Amino acid sequence: MDELEIKEYIQFMGFNSKNEKLYLIERNAPTPDEKEILKNLPFRQGVLDFSALLGSRVFENREIEYVFKLFNTPYNQRKIVERTIKQKLMVHPRNKLYDTHDSNYYWLGKCKSVDVENGERFNQLTVTIVFDCYPYMISHTNYFDDLWDDFEFDEDVANYTKYKVKGFLTFPLYNAGSVSVRPKVIVDSQFSVKVNDESPKIFEKGSKQDYYLSLRPGVNEVYVEGTGTIQFHYQKEVMG
Numbered sequence: 568m569d570e571l572e573i574k575e576y577i578q579f580m581g582f583n584s585k586n587e588k589l590y591l592i593e594r595n596a597p598t599p600d601e602k603e604i605l606k607n608l609p610f611r612q613g614v615l616d617f618s619a620l621l622g623s624r625v626f627e628n629r630e631i632e633y634v635f636k637l638f639n640t641p642y643n644q645r646k647i648v649e650r651t652i653k654q655k656l657m658v659h660p661r662n663k664l665y666d667t668h669d670s671n672y673y674w675l676g677k678c679k680s681v682d683v684e685n686g687e688r689f690n691q692l693t694v695t696i697v698f699d700c701y702p703y704m705i706s707h708t709n710y711f712d713d714l715w716d717d718f719e720f721d722e723d724v725a726n727y728t729k730y731k732v733k734g735f736l737t738f739p740l741y742n743a744g745s746v747s748v749r750p751k752v753i754v755d756s757q758f759s760v761k762v763n764d765e766s767p768k769i770f771e772k773g774s775k776q777d778y779y780l781s782l783r784p785g786v787n788e789v790y791v792e793g794t795g796t797i798q799f800h801y802q803k804e805v806m807g
Contacts (some may be wrong), residue, residue: 577633577664579698582655587636587648589694594668596807599702623746626702627708629676631664634691637692645692652694653681654691664698669807671707676700703746703804729798730791732758738789742782744803751800752775758793767792 575594576585584591602615602625637648650789656678664674676698684693709728726741740762749773753759753774760780761767767790782801791797 570663575667577696579656580659580662582652584633584635587637587652588640589637591633592636592658592693593632593634594666597629598606598806599789600625601626614792628676628680628699629702631676631698633696633698633701635696637694639690641690642685642687643688648688649683649694650691652683652696656681656696664700669704672704672805672807673702673707674698674704680762685708702806703744704806704807706744706802709792709800709802728794728800731796732791733794735792737788740787740789740799742784742787742801742803744784745806746804747781747783748801749776749778752780753798754793754795755799756793758791758795758797761796762787762788 571590572587572736573588573590574700575591576583576589577591578584606615607615608615609756620780628639637645640648661675663679666674679697679699680695681697682695684692685728687689730736732739740750751774752758752770753770754770756772758770760770760778762782766781768777770777782799789799
């Protein structure tokens with residue numbers, strides 16, 4: 568009987584589950600736990616919740632678990648596969664984890680554990696891989712790179728992110744993600760940039776991310792002053 572084609576796979580650094588002939592059996596990506604900041608005051612009903620004091624909920628890392636099976640492989644070869652998988656996954660620090668389940672995004676994390684179970688009866692190997700990941704999925708491309716193959720018509724909004732300015736200009740920037748992001752601002756001369764109700768930030772010629780300048784989910788009103796070209800590069804983050 569011909570082998571079934573492997574269509575679902577993951578890739579992390581030099582590891583590709585399809586190349587190892589691993590069939591994905593199960594994927595578990597539960598929502599992350601919230602970083603709760605609660606204060607229980609005497610003589611007051613309930614508790615005070617300061618978890619979203621800055622305007623949005625904050626989450627812990629999340630664990631993503633994959634269960635694979637390797638079929639029809641003699642025991643000595645299964646042991647080699649086990650060592651190969653552990654070597655390719657466990658030695659690397661935090662990096663991009665690609666999953667065909669969400670082809671336009673990646674996870675940012677590191678491999679936490681690799682557990683294997685041998686099945687002698689059918690010469691199979693069950694491999695359980697757990698990753699410790701940043702709570703949000705991150706889009707592959709900058710928004711908006713004008714790449715229609717990656718454009719999600721049900722969720723994204725076409726939005727110019729590059730402007731020529733003579734004096735001052737006001738325009739919207741749309742963040743289609745689930746959480747605020749810090750854009751990289753690229754200018755060819757000095758610019759002042761104000762987003763929503765935040766105080767203006769000064770950007771000198773070059774490329775820079777300012778920790779205090781962010782784009783909240785949805786429409787952001789941007790006001791810039793300067794003469795030249797200004798660009799905003801950012802990737803959306805979604806709760807997958």
